[in-house]
Amino acid sequence: MKLVRFFFMSMVWVFLAYGLVFAGTLNDVKAKGFVQAGVNGDLFGFGKPDEKGVWRGLDVDTARAIAAAVFGDANKVRFTPLTAKTRFTALQSGEVDVLTRNCTQTLSRDTALGLDFCQVNYYDGQGFLVSKKLGVKSAKELDGATVCVLPGTTTELNVADFFRANNIKMKPVVIENTAELAKAFFSGRCDCLTSDASQLAGNRAVSPNPKDYIILPDIISKEPLAPAVRHGDNQWKDIVNYSILAMINAEELGITSKNVDEMLKSNDPKIQRFLGVTPGNGEALGLDEKFAYHIIKQVGNYGEVFERNVGVNSSLGIQRGLNALWTNGGLMYSPPFN
Amino acid sequence: MTGKQNSKISGKVSFWNDPAKRSILYQLEALLLIGLLGYYLFSNITHNLERQSIATGFGFLQKEASFEIGESLISYSAADRYARALWVGILNTLLVSFIGIILTVILGTVIGVSRLSKNWLVSHLAAVYIEVLQDIPVLLQLFFWYAFFYEILPSPKQALNPVGGIFLCNRGLSFVIPVFHSAHIYMAIAFGIACLAVAFLRRWSRQRHEKTGVPFPLFRVSLALLIGFPLLTWWLSGAPTQMDVPELIGFNFQGGANISPEFTALLLGLVLYTSAFVAEVVRAGIQSVSHGQTEAAMALGLTPSHILKLVILPQALRVIIPPLTSQMLNLTKNSSLAVAIGYPDFVSVAGTTINQTGQAIEGVAMIMIVYLFFSLLTSAFMNWYNKRIALVER
Numbered sequence: 001m002k003l004v005r006f007f008f009m010s011m012v013w014v015f016l017a018y019g020l021v022f023a024g025t026l027n028d029v030k031a032k033g034f035v036q037a038g039v040n041g042d043l044f045g046f047g048k049p050d051e052k053g054v055w056r057g058l059d060v061d062t063a064r065a066i067a068a069a070v071f072g073d074a075n076k077v078r079f080t081p082l083t084a085k086t087r088f089t090a091l092q093s094g095e096v097d098v099l100t101r102n103c104t105q106t107l108s109r110d111t112a113l114g115l116d117f118c119q120v121n122y123y124d125g126q127g128f129l130v131s132k133k134l135g136v137k138s139a140k141e142l143d144g145a146t147v148c149v150l151p152g153t154t155t156e157l158n159v160a161d162f163f164r165a166n167n168i169k170m171k172p173v174v175i176e177n178t179a180e181l182a183k184a185f186f187s188g189r190c191d192c193l194t195s196d197a198s199q200l201a202g203n204r205a206v207s208p209n210p211k212d213y214i215i216l217p218d219i220i221s222k223e224p225l226a227p228a229v230r231h232g233d234n235q236w237k238d239i240v241n242y243s244i245l246a247m248i249n250a251e252e253l254g255i256t257s258k259n260v261d262e263m264l265k266s267n268d269p270k271i272q273r274f275l276g277v278t279p280g281n282g283e284a285l286g287l288d289e290k291f292a293y294h295i296i297k298q299v300g301n302y303g304e305v306f307e308r309n310v311g312v313n314s315s316l317g318i319q320r321g322l323n324a325l326w327t328n329g330g331l332m333y334s335p336p337f338n
Numbered sequence: 339m340t341g342k343q344n345s346k347i348s349g350k351v352s353f354w355n356d357p358a359k360r361s362i363l364y365q366l367e368a369l370l371l372i373g374l375l376g377y378y379l380f381s382n383i384t385h386n387l388e389r390q391s392i393a394t395g396f397g398f399l400q401k402e403a404s405f406e407i408g409e410s411l412i413s414y415s416a417a418d419r420y421a422r423a424l425w426v427g428i429l430n431t432l433l434v435s436f437i438g439i440i441l442t443v444i445l446g447t448v449i450g451v452s453r454l455s456k457n458w459l460v461s462h463l464a465a466v467y468i469e470v471l472q473d474i475p476v477l478l479q480l481f482f483w484y485a486f487f488y489e490i491l492p493s494p495k496q497a498l499n500p501v502g503g504i505f506l507c508n509r510g511l512s513f514v515i516p517v518f519h520s521a522h523i524y525m526a527i528a529f530g531i532a533c534l535a536v537a538f539l540r541r542w543s544r545q546r547h548e549k550t551g552v553p554f555p556l557f558r559v560s561l562a563l564l565i566g567f568p569l570l571t572w573w574l575s576g577a578p579t580q581m582d583v584p585e586l587i588g589f590n591f592q593g594g595a596n597i598s599p600e601f602t603a604l605l606l607g608l609v610l611y612t613s614a615f616v617a618e619v620v621r622a623g624i625q626s627v628s629h630g631q632t633e634a635a636m637a638l639g640l641t642p643s644h645i646l647k648l649v650i651l652p653q654a655l656r657v658i659i660p661p662l663t664s665q666m667l668n669l670t671k672n673s674s675l676a677v678a679i680g681y682p683d684f685v686s687v688a689g690t691t692i693n694q695t696g697q698a699i700e701g702v703a704m705i706m707i708v709y710l711f712f713s714l715l716t717s718a719f720m721n722w723y724n725k726r727i728a729l730v731e732r
Contacts, residue, residue: 084693085689085692085693088693088696089698092392108696109696112392112393112695112696113392113696114387114392134589142589143588143589144587144588144589144590144592145588145589145590146509146589146590156405156406156690156694157404157405157694159406160404160405160406160416161404161416163406164416164417170406171406171408171590172405172406172407172408173408173600173680174408174680174682174686174690175677175678175679175680176677176678176686176689177678180481180678180679181680183485184484184488184680187485187488187489187508188488188493188508189488189508189509189599191589191590
């Protein structure tokens with residue numbers, strides 16, 4: 001089955017090689033009438049359909065923001081669930097227009113894979129989830145542990161680096177499917193589960209006894225999760241970039257999905273430019289002047305999207321931390337919308 | 339006169355109308371077309387990869403892999419190269435396929451023969467086995483067995499300890515092994531000599547049987563030789579008894595040997611699934627030999643075991659071997675499902691490599707070549723065996 005998929009992927013490559021000339025993703029997207037977004041599909045809080053089949057999550061909302069910017073309608077987006085292994089090939093081959101699937105930006109991916117990463121939509125770091133029963137206080141006490149790892153991510157490399165750097169041993173169990181891996185961990189096959197801390201929180205939230213598990217304080221890597229587009233399509237990259245930045249900027253300007261209509265009447269020239277009351281930004285991007293208005297009205301600002309999907313009052317219960325606005329000690333910072 | 343006419347006719351046939359020459363021409367044309375198409379695809383891919391600035395080539399094999407692998411037959415660490423990591427994967431695939439094929443043939447034969455048993459219960463149990471296991475997708479069976487291991491078995495601290503030195507828990511089966519001693523090498527040599535002796539004994543006993551008609555208890559003597567000789571060597575070289583006993587240190591059992599739940603689940607799933615098909619192949623083979631042959635053999639006064647060995651099996655094997663080969667290939671190929679339950683087979687390791695290096699085309703090409711090589715090797719061996727056992731008509 002796996003082989004069949006690999007074969008299929010290589011076929012995709014062959015067709016790609018068939019002299020396909022990119023006519024610009026924006027035109028392609030406009031022609032077909034929707035944005036095709038690659039998402040996780042099985043990660044609570046980032047990309048997963050809820051019990052009614054409606055897609056939910058931070059990455060899903062990011063894709064909706066892009067659709068709102070392009071079409072003025074956040075629902076003109078279709079989701080393709082991708083595994084860690086297939087995600088880059090799906091983007092390279094043109095199967096999806098944008099990859100909003102908790103991908104860590106790294107130098108080699110940005111270059112050798114033929115991708116371009118956009119504005120980070122979540123600053124994450126790799127951690128360890130363990131059962132409280134083990135009585136482990138730090139990841140450095142995990143010598144000889146069996147570690148459940150998701151394959152095909154930087155996760156495998158980070159955890160191997162960490163154990164090597166601390167001169168301790170580990171035994172990885174690598175299962176491709178997130179759900180299967182989590183099941184194996186929660187039934188005790190492994191001593192700890194390693195992944196990005198946000199994913200660990202997501203897995204813990206849907207486990208049988210969330211209170212029996214803790215995320216160790218050691219964060220062993222920097223994981224800037226950013227949407228990716230194909231290398232060389234600068235217009236499309238700008239659109240994805242400024243769709244996310246618009247959400248961040250809106251939070252900074254105090255614009256929410258609830259007050260955005262009143263804000264249209266604001267006298268503040270920054271807000272007038274941002275919402276397209278004073279035209280210019282939209283034309284520069286090749287979009288409708290009201291693109292930022294549509295994003296905020298239909299999806300919300302970054303703070304709203306964060307709290308709705310992963311915030312302290314959601315079942316993941318994650319603090320803003322690095323993901324707070326720069327004015328609150330975080331890293332979320334938007335250039336001016338001039 | 340007629341000869342002259344013929345030569346005239348053949349002389350008249352032009353190059354284009356000669357079917358033999360024409361077919362050669364067509365074949366050359368087809369070959370050229372395929373070659374051109376291949377060249378076109380290849381050059382296009384390299385061109386496009388270059389345009390999208392994606393790295394190509396097999397240079398990455400010499401780079402540090404930087405990831406750990408759960409189980410390995412050879413020593414491996416994250417500091418080794420990708421080439422060695424992939425080699426670990428190949429060996430893991432070979433291990434599970436090799437043991438799987440042997441167990442499948444044994445179990446399949448037993449079930450297939452039971453299916454034909456005159457005992458109502460035995461034959462119906464075999465029928466149920468075949469029908470149930472054949473009809474459930476093998477991936478589901480793998481998930482079932484894997485979940486069975488980690489859900490049912492206790493944690494290492496409460497490991498089951500049925501006999502001293504053997505521990506069973508959700509980290510797998512840990513058991514005691516002897517500490518390496520030079521005596522073990524001598525024992526292996528002794529075993530090799532015993533094998534040779536058995537081969538000679540077999541020839542001698544057959545010749546004697548054909549000449550004098552006196553049978554020789556070959557099986558029992560061979561068994562005694564194969565076990566006795568290495569044991570004698572062990573005793574002569576000082577009878578080393580030091581054992582490497584697994585012990586719970588920290589999180590897991592250290593020391594001894596360990597069989598992981600992933601490996602066991604994969605092996606069990608593949609063997610149980612494939613042996614259901616093999617059982618049907620064996621049954622079909624045996625049933626293809628007409629009952630008259632058995633009756634004729636009985637009339638000649640052969641014992642039941644001789645009838646099976648000398649009359650039925652040689653004919654049945656002709657029918658059995660070709661489909662059996664295809665089942666062996668199926669098992670090898672299905673072992674790539676290991677990635678679903680965490681056994682580090684070749685596809686799993688290659689998958690990680692593809693993801694870390696981003697070189698999907700090279701990775702997929704390697705996977706295809708490795709499986710093609712395994713499959714061709716298996717079928718070459720089975721074809722050789724098939725020829726050997728084919729009935730020589732006199």
